[in-house]
Amino acid sequence: MARKRQSQRVTSYEVAKLAGVSQATVSRAFTAGAQIAKDKKDRVLAAAKQLNYYPNSIASSLASASTNIIAVIVGNLDNPFYVESLHAFITHLQASGKHVLSFTISQGKACDDAVLEALKYNVDAIIVTSAPLSNDLVSMTKGAGIPILLFNRSSDDPTLLSVRCDNFGGGQELGKVIYDAGARKVLILRGDPQGSTSRDRVAGFRLAVQDKAIEAVRIEEIDGNSSYDGARDAIRERFKGPNPTFPDAIYAVNDIMAIGCIDELRERFDLKFPEDIMIVGFDGIREGQLQPYKLTTIRQPINAMVLKTLELLAAIGDEEDTVKADSCVIPGRFFEGSTVTQMEQVGTKIP
């Protein structure tokens, strides 16, 4: 995009002189949230307008080696959990004078290209919220001195920092709730089969149910592609044909799939939740709490996770290379909706 720019830039010194204030005051006038009297700010902005002055962080960042830009790579924005996470990053970073450069990648694709792009902008850090990352890229970011951090996922590479919810523990809690309610036939809707998140949520659930093994629980797993449409397709396929029999409960490893299940089973079979079938999800997204769903779920502590991420990044900066890589697992919070109920006769549905 070609554009006229001034060859000789006006400096803050000239603005300060015209406005009759100090250079520090000019700087404060251009810093969001800085303490400055309204009349002084107005004077500085008027002078800046007259002289056609605007501040430039990028030039000064080359000197200070900090751009205050954090790259956030998000995979699947069709899942509201990632949208809520991105929103939390934008809000919390902005409050501390930093900004989000957002990258999105298609589902199933590696985020190497996005990381390469982010490196070009000399970002202060890169946060990866989904998708695999090659080892070469990880080395490159380390070589460039740019911290990289995984959000809501873990990695086999022990040197990679990550912040995530306790997916195993959350799955365990849901397994206990479903077993105690009397369900003995359970259908699990898995997410990305390659992802650690879905795997951990299923493993925790299975352990809780096996722990209880006074009475056997039959578990069947199908793939819901982590998405609303994927869940609807999987449920349609699973219960096609005449007179299907339904499980006592469904465990969708994320809320958006649980919503897809509910919509599909209501539309096709007019099933009632929890009277005809119980369902639980995971994430605690806003949609799951709309009146037609009121989903019982594990709520991910997005704000706590985002703040922890920023804290880890700051620690890396403060102590240079002495901070050891340390991953952080934050427990989710059980949220009781209205999609689980005590079954009247435990186990009677097993033929």
Place this chain on the structure above:
Amino acid sequence: MARKRQSQRVTSYEVAKLAGVSQATVSRAFTAGAQIAKDKKDRVLAAAKQLNYYPNSIASSLASASTNIIAVIVGNLDNPFYVESLHAFITHLQASGKHVLSFTISQGKACDDAVLEALKYNVDAIIVTSAPLSNDLVSMTKGAGIPILLFNRSSDDPTLLSVRCDNFGGGQELGKVIYDAGARKVLILRGDPQGSTSRDRVAGFRLAVQDKAIEAVRIEEIDGNSSYDGARDAIRERFKGPNPTFPDAIYAVNDIMAIGCIDELRERFDLKFPEDIMIVGFDGIREGQLQPYKLTTIRQPINAMVLKTLELLAAIGDEEDTVKADSCVIPGRFFEGSTVTQMEQVGTKIP
């Protein structure tokens, strides 16, 4: 954030030499989506890793006067329409090698601080999707040679470019549909009373209904704060007390308020849509098409609006200052859900 950075940066020339390729090939290896053989890319990345090289767009942007960063200022991320718009900007800009620096502002606050921050990053353009903007700030962006563009809103300033949906026309279409279905008592849920969007959507609706004035239509307007919770609160307040009487139809000027209305009226009065009461919304967000809602609405053409925005920005750049400011209004598309039905006895509900 303090951090070790190399004082003497490795150049692409050294990487090209080690990898046995041209400098242009090194550049392509670091450009997302560029045509390059896999083995060449691997060689370049291996060499880069060995030499600890990473490309830097910001330094080169100071020479070319283009950072390829577009600032997108979003107001209310609780309204899924803005989330879908942000997603579309990230996706379409990334496809053309540009990136989004996101800013969010609290509802009701001016976006001046966000614009000041964006100016510091020498962005190629600023897109404002909501909230008021002061004249001083507009002058400053123009002085800096940075185009500013309004998305989904208009301004009294005729020199400000804007891209938006035909809110008046969409409101008109919904008014016609609601009148033809037989509704003679209508409740309108307004959004931001200061915003042009809500005003235009209401005005179009009213005109369509008046045009038809064979039979009088009673219209009542209340404020829903453009949000889900705001709509629920407004509906609760409006229909408190014993034996409330309901209108024939509700027109919520955005979908998220329509969803709030439906949830509140279902939960408190067990009303059925459209049998007991009709409802229409505006925007066409994903949530509105979930199975429990299937909302009749006007769908905003988000992709077309985003592409038009980028086209206008490119035109400004190409022809320097010769392009006249020109706003662009794109028609929405009527979407027939299942929340409108032909009333059996037109007008009988009027006492």
